[in-house]
Amino acid sequence: MVLLEKAPAKITLSLDVLGKRTDGFHEVKMIMTSVDLTDILELHERHRDVIDVSADSQYVPDDERNLAYKAAAAFKQQYHLTKGVRINIKKNIPVAAGLGGGSSDAAAVLRGLNQMWSVGASRAELTQLGARLGSDVPFCMTGTTALGTGRGEVIHPLPSPPACYVVLAKPDMGISTRHVFPRLNLNNLKHQPTADVIRSLEEANFRNLCDSVGNTLEPVTFSMHPEVARVKEKMLANGAAGAVMSGSGPVIAGLVRPFSRARRVYNGLRGFCDAVYIVRLLDQR
Ligand code: ATP
Numbered sequence: 001m002v003l004l005e006k007a008p009a010k011i012t013l014s015l016d017v018l019g020k021r022t023d024g025f026h027e028v029k030m031i032m033t034s035v036d037l038t039d040i041l042e043l044h045e046r047h048r049d050v051i052d053v054s055a056d057s058q059y060v061p062d063d064e065r066n067l068a069y070k071a072a073a074a075f076k077q078q079y080h081l082t083k084g085v086r087i088n089i090k091k092n093i094p095v096a097a098g099l100g101g102g103s104s105d106a107a108a109v110l111r112g113l114n115q116m117w118s119v120g121a122s123r124a125e126l127t128q129l130g131a132r133l134g135s136d137v138p139f140c141m142t143g144t145t146a147l148g149t150g151r152g153e154v155i156h157p158l159p160s161p162p163a164c165y166v167v168l169a170k171p172d173m174g175i176s177t178r179h180v181f182p183r184l185n186l187n188n189l190k191h192q193p194t195a196d197v198i199r200s201l202e203e204a205n206f207r208n209l210c211d212s213v214g215n216t217l218e219p220v221t222f223s224m225h226p227e228v229a230r231v232k233e234k235m236l237a238n239g240a241a242g243a244v245m246s247g248s249g250p251v252i253a254g255l256v257r258p259f260s261r262a263r264r265v266y267n268g269l270r271g272f273c274d275a276v277y278i279v280r281l282l283d284q285r
Helices: 067-078 103-118 122-132 137-142 179-183 196-204 205-210 219-223 226-237 259-269
Strands: 002-020 028-047 049-055 085-089 146-149 152-155 165-170 243-246 252-256 275-280
Touching: 002 103, 002 165, 002 196, 002 226, 002 243, 028 103, 028 165, 028 275, 049 067, 067 085, 067 103, 067 122, 067 226, 085 103, 103 122, 103 137, 122 137, 122 259, 137 146, 137 152, 165 196, 165 226, 165 259, 179 219, 196 205, 205 243, 219 226, 219 243, 226 252, 226 259, 252 259, 259 275
Parallel strands: 049 085
Antiparallel strands: 002 028, 028 085, 028 146, 146 152, 165 252, 165 275, 243 252
């Protein structure tokens, strides 16, 4: 049997950092939602007790370091399974971009294997298993708009954002989250945007949403890579109603209405960035 699973990219509409915990992680509050830029995973059932993974991207490991591999291994161990799987990943989500591609692949493997091997694990069980693989995996289990607390793995559902287009612009670099957090000055945290973003979602107010999106990590990434700040400026100058860095960057997500304006933003950024996409929110009202 071959099962296809889609793994959507996520963007952060807000990211607050509350402090550093004794376990070394930062305590965060972030609002996440999914967009229709997706990796496609083929899960090939195998009779031998082996996991193989391959991806059509030179930036993604094709061994046990791949998050999809880790997810399959964790799932097999959790449910005492001796079956095998070959996982082929078509990577459409840029790697190390702040779009949670690896976490989404891991969540897709958990969903897919649960179905393929008729294990019957509940969503809550899979989410708990996912949290052991990475902070973003629990959000990726559902992908609807949510507030993540703790290190981002405790998920609280939120109202869907108002419908709009999202222009994703990726400067020509990859950034690892673990290089950004240590550079954050916890004594100088400016405005934390999450409370305002929650209010705008509750009011379904597009204008207020665009005005309130924000990310406490932006100053850190912008000081390491000033070109990311320039992409954000250019996004707004070309007509995005709001723009925010996703995760630890470098992707900047611009919220835009209507499509003709999204096209203008896209055209203004093409050539200036490594990759630009116009996508839709997967969860919108
Ligand atoms: P992070 O916040 O962990 O930096 P990100 O969302 O910005 O994540 P990802 O695309 O998930 O970025 O990639 C982060 C790292 O994980 C990369 O260095 C990549 O080599 C590794 N990785 C492992 N498995 C995968 C996978 N299935 N897809 C993408 N990257 C993967």
